[in-house]
Amino acid sequence: MKTSRRDFIQKASLFTGVFTLGFDWFSAEASAETSAMEVVTGAGRFNAFLSIDSLGKVTLFSPNPEIGQGIKTAFPVVVAEELDVDWAQVQVEQANLDTKQFERQLTGGSGALKHSWERLRKAGATVRKMMLQAAADQWKVNVAQCKTSKGFVLGPAGQKASYGSLAEAAAKLPVPSEVTFKDRKDYKLIGTRVKGVDNKNVVTGKPLFGIDIRKPGMVFAQIVRPPFGATLKSFSAEDVKKMPGILDVVSFKNKVAIVGENTYAILQARASLTCDYGSELPLENNETHANWFDEGMKSEKAQVMRKDGDFATAIASAAKVIEATYECPFISHSPMEPMNFFADVKADSVLLAGPTQVPQPAQKAVSDLLKIPVDKIQVELSKMGGGFGRRLSNDFVLEAAELSSLIKKPVLVMWTREDDMMGGTYRPAVRYRFKAGLDSNGEIIAFALRGVGLNAGNSTRQDNFPVGAIENVLIESIDQKSTVTTGPWRAPITNFLGFAEQAFLDEVAEAAGKDPVQMRLALLEKVKTKPVGKITYEPARFEEVIKQVAEKAQWKKKPGVHQGFSVYYSHLSYVAQIAEVKVEKGKPRVTKVTAVTDCGEVINLSGAENQVKGAIIDGMGHAMFAKLNFQAGVASPQNFNAYRMIRGNEIPVIDAHFVNNGIAPTGLGEPALPPTGGSIANAIYAATKKRHYKQPFS
Structure with missing residues (x-):
C-alpha cells in the first residue's frame, strides 16, 4: 500500500x-x-x-x-x-x-x-x-x-x-x-x-552577525581596492607573502587580496603592501563634481519628469518669484558592522553566509559570476550590524565568492572601517533648484524643480506633494555619470529631497505671508477638491498627521522656543515633524522633535518608536554633520575620528506618536528620515534668521 x-x-x-x-x-x-x-x-x-x-x-x-x-x-x-x-x-x-x-x-x-x-x-x-x-x-x-x-x-x-x-x-x-x-x-x-x-x-555578545562567522577550514582575507576610476598597474607582494600567518596574495578584477590565518596577520601584511595605480582620464575630485552640477543646471537636455499647465507663462506673470538651490554631498552608509561575507566555492556547489539585505539577488549574482546553477548555491543569513541600503549591493558578496573560487578555500572577506568609507556605495550627491511663483494673493501659481544627480538616476519624485495642488508645474531631472559608486541610502533620494522641498516651502510661506502649517493644509484642501494631474498620496492622511503634530507640539505656542515644521510622504507612509531649537551661547541647539506618523497598523509599538526615533537621529546627524570629500578618486574622511556623526549629547528629546487608523501596515523604516532635515533647518531659521541650503549644516 x-x-x-x-x-x-x-x-x-x-x-x-x-x-x-x-x-x-x-x-x-x-x-x-x-x-x-x-x-x-x-x-x-x-x-x-x-x-x-x-x-x-x-x-x-x-x-x-x-x-x-x-x-x-x-x-x-x-x-x-x-x-x-x-x-x-x-x-x-x-x-x-x-x-x-x-x-x-x-x-x-x-x-x-x-x-x-x-x-x-x-x-x-x-x-x-x-x-x-x-x-x-x-x-x-x-x-x-x-x-x-x-x-x-x-x-x-x-x-x-x-x-x-x-x-x-x-x-x-x-x-x-x-x-x-x-x-x-x-x-x-x-x-x-x-x-x-x-x-x-x-x-550578551552571541555570535549573531556576519563578522562572527567561523566555519571549518576557513581563512581570512582583506582586499585592497583602487581609487574610483583608477586601474591597478602593479603591486609588490613578495615580502608580504613571507610575513607570519600569510597564506597568499591574489589579484583579481583590479583588486589585490591578502589571505591569512587570522585578521591580525592580514592587517599587518596589508600595511606593507604597495600598489601602483594609473588612469587614462583625470580622477574625480570635489571640483569635478561642482562643475558637473553647474553644467546640469544650465543644460537644455534635462529629462522632463512632469509638466502640468504652462509653467513658463505662469512664472512670467507671477507677482512674486522665489528661487532657491540646495545641495548635498556624497555620504557613507556607515553601518557599525563593516562589510563582510563568507564563501565556500566548490566545483559544483557554493555556500554563502553573511549579512545581505538581498539574499536572492546575491545568489543570482554569484551564479552568473561562477556559472554555477542557483539551485547549487546555498545562502545562510546572519543578523546585520546596520545596512541602511549599503547591503542591498552585492559587491562584497561577489568578492568573497570569486576569491574562494581562486584560492580553493572557504574564506571570510572582511572590510575595515577605512574600506567602508573609501570603497562604499554612497548616497548620490545631488543639487536641486526650486522656483515658485505667487499671485497677488500669495497663492502658488507656478512650481518648478530641477534635480541634477551624480549616479542618482531620477533624482526627483515628480508625483509627490505639493504637486497636485498647483496648476503649473515643471519637474526635470539630469543624471551625470560618475566613477564613484552609488546606491540606495536610507529613504533613497527623498532623504535629501525631503529637506530641500520642505525648506523651500517654508521660504515660500514666508514670502506669501502665510503660516507654514496653514499653507500646506490649504494646498491639501485644493488637492481634495480638484487635484491637478496624477498624485500618489492621500491628502486626508497628509492632513491628519499635520493637524496632530501641530496640536501635540503646541505649534507657535511655546514662548522662547523656536519651531520648524516639515511633513513628507514616502514608502506609502506620512510623517509630520516639528523641531524645536533654543539658542545657547549664540548657537542654535535642537532640543526636541515631535513626530506624528501614519504607517497604518502599528505592529510592535516599541519597535515602531525605535524606528521613528532612529530615523530622526540618523536624519539629523547626516543633515548637520556628514560629508565625504574626493581628491584624485579617493574619499575622505576615512574613519569616525574625522567623519562627523551625531553624538549622544546632541540627540534631542524625540516624542513619537502614531495615527491609530487601522489601515494595513505601510513603510516605517525610512519615512521618518526625509522630513527631519527640513524641520530642523526651518527651526534654525526661526531662531537665527539664517537659512541652510547645503548639507551638512555645520
Missing part, C-alpha cells in the same frame, strides 16, 4: 507530538504537507512554516533578513496574534534563503510588513481554526461554542485543552480554505510593546 506524504506527516505526528503547518508567503495558502520528516529526523531546516510541539511551543522561521528594523519580532507578533497564543510560548528562528517557499525575502524599501500582512494573519488564523475544530471534535460540541485564549481552546462546559495536546488531532484535519481574522478590539499583542526576540543575544 502506498503512503502519501500527508499520511506520513500525520503518522509522524503521532510519534513527535509536533503539528507543522507550512504556508507559502506568496499565496498564503496553508498546507499540512510540510517538512515533517525533518521534524522527526532533525535533519535540515524548515521551509516557511508554523510548528507547535506537544508542550505548546510555537516556532516560526522568519524569512526576511533582520537588519535592526525589528522584522524578526514583528512578523511573529502578527502570527501569534491571529493564532491567539501566549507570546512566551513563541520561539523565532531566522530562515535561510529558500526561493521555493518564500517571496520577497529581502530587506529594503520598507515594504516587508505591507507585503506579508495578510499572509501572516492567515497563517496564524488557519492554525487557530484547526485547533478549535480539533477540540470541538474531541468534546463532541459545535465548534462555534469554543473559543481560544493564550494557546488554549476553551469549551462551553469549562473544558480546556492546550494547543500542544491538540496538535496531533489538528494535523489530521483538512486545512480550511477560508478563515476569519480577529477584530482589532480583540488584539492582545499587535499595538503593544514587545521586546525584540534577539535582544538578550545581542547584549
Whole structure:
C-alpha cells in the first residue's frame, strides 16, 4: 500500500507530538504537507512554516533578513496574534534563503510588513481554526461554542485543552480554505510593546552577525581596492607573502587580496603592501563634481519628469518669484558592522553566509559570476550590524565568492572601517533648484524643480506633494555619470529631497505671508477638491498627521522656543515633524522633535518608536554633520575620528506618536528620515534668521 506524504506527516505526528503547518508567503495558502520528516529526523531546516510541539511551543522561521528594523519580532507578533497564543510560548528562528517557499525575502524599501500582512494573519488564523475544530471534535460540541485564549481552546462546559495536546488531532484535519481574522478590539499583542526576540543575544555578545562567522577550514582575507576610476598597474607582494600567518596574495578584477590565518596577520601584511595605480582620464575630485552640477543646471537636455499647465507663462506673470538651490554631498552608509561575507566555492556547489539585505539577488549574482546553477548555491543569513541600503549591493558578496573560487578555500572577506568609507556605495550627491511663483494673493501659481544627480538616476519624485495642488508645474531631472559608486541610502533620494522641498516651502510661506502649517493644509484642501494631474498620496492622511503634530507640539505656542515644521510622504507612509531649537551661547541647539506618523497598523509599538526615533537621529546627524570629500578618486574622511556623526549629547528629546487608523501596515523604516532635515533647518531659521541650503549644516 502506498503512503502519501500527508499520511506520513500525520503518522509522524503521532510519534513527535509536533503539528507543522507550512504556508507559502506568496499565496498564503496553508498546507499540512510540510517538512515533517525533518521534524522527526532533525535533519535540515524548515521551509516557511508554523510548528507547535506537544508542550505548546510555537516556532516560526522568519524569512526576511533582520537588519535592526525589528522584522524578526514583528512578523511573529502578527502570527501569534491571529493564532491567539501566549507570546512566551513563541520561539523565532531566522530562515535561510529558500526561493521555493518564500517571496520577497529581502530587506529594503520598507515594504516587508505591507507585503506579508495578510499572509501572516492567515497563517496564524488557519492554525487557530484547526485547533478549535480539533477540540470541538474531541468534546463532541459545535465548534462555534469554543473559543481560544493564550494557546488554549476553551469549551462551553469549562473544558480546556492546550494547543500542544491538540496538535496531533489538528494535523489530521483538512486545512480550511477560508478563515476569519480577529477584530482589532480583540488584539492582545499587535499595538503593544514587545521586546525584540534577539535582544538578550545581542547584549550578551552571541555570535549573531556576519563578522562572527567561523566555519571549518576557513581563512581570512582583506582586499585592497583602487581609487574610483583608477586601474591597478602593479603591486609588490613578495615580502608580504613571507610575513607570519600569510597564506597568499591574489589579484583579481583590479583588486589585490591578502589571505591569512587570522585578521591580525592580514592587517599587518596589508600595511606593507604597495600598489601602483594609473588612469587614462583625470580622477574625480570635489571640483569635478561642482562643475558637473553647474553644467546640469544650465543644460537644455534635462529629462522632463512632469509638466502640468504652462509653467513658463505662469512664472512670467507671477507677482512674486522665489528661487532657491540646495545641495548635498556624497555620504557613507556607515553601518557599525563593516562589510563582510563568507564563501565556500566548490566545483559544483557554493555556500554563502553573511549579512545581505538581498539574499536572492546575491545568489543570482554569484551564479552568473561562477556559472554555477542557483539551485547549487546555498545562502545562510546572519543578523546585520546596520545596512541602511549599503547591503542591498552585492559587491562584497561577489568578492568573497570569486576569491574562494581562486584560492580553493572557504574564506571570510572582511572590510575595515577605512574600506567602508573609501570603497562604499554612497548616497548620490545631488543639487536641486526650486522656483515658485505667487499671485497677488500669495497663492502658488507656478512650481518648478530641477534635480541634477551624480549616479542618482531620477533624482526627483515628480508625483509627490505639493504637486497636485498647483496648476503649473515643471519637474526635470539630469543624471551625470560618475566613477564613484552609488546606491540606495536610507529613504533613497527623498532623504535629501525631503529637506530641500520642505525648506523651500517654508521660504515660500514666508514670502506669501502665510503660516507654514496653514499653507500646506490649504494646498491639501485644493488637492481634495480638484487635484491637478496624477498624485500618489492621500491628502486626508497628509492632513491628519499635520493637524496632530501641530496640536501635540503646541505649534507657535511655546514662548522662547523656536519651531520648524516639515511633513513628507514616502514608502506609502506620512510623517509630520516639528523641531524645536533654543539658542545657547549664540548657537542654535535642537532640543526636541515631535513626530506624528501614519504607517497604518502599528505592529510592535516599541519597535515602531525605535524606528521613528532612529530615523530622526540618523536624519539629523547626516543633515548637520556628514560629508565625504574626493581628491584624485579617493574619499575622505576615512574613519569616525574625522567623519562627523551625531553624538549622544546632541540627540534631542524625540516624542513619537502614531495615527491609530487601522489601515494595513505601510513603510516605517525610512519615512521618518526625509522630513527631519527640513524641520530642523526651518527651526534654525526661526531662531537665527539664517537659512541652510547645503548639507551638512555645520
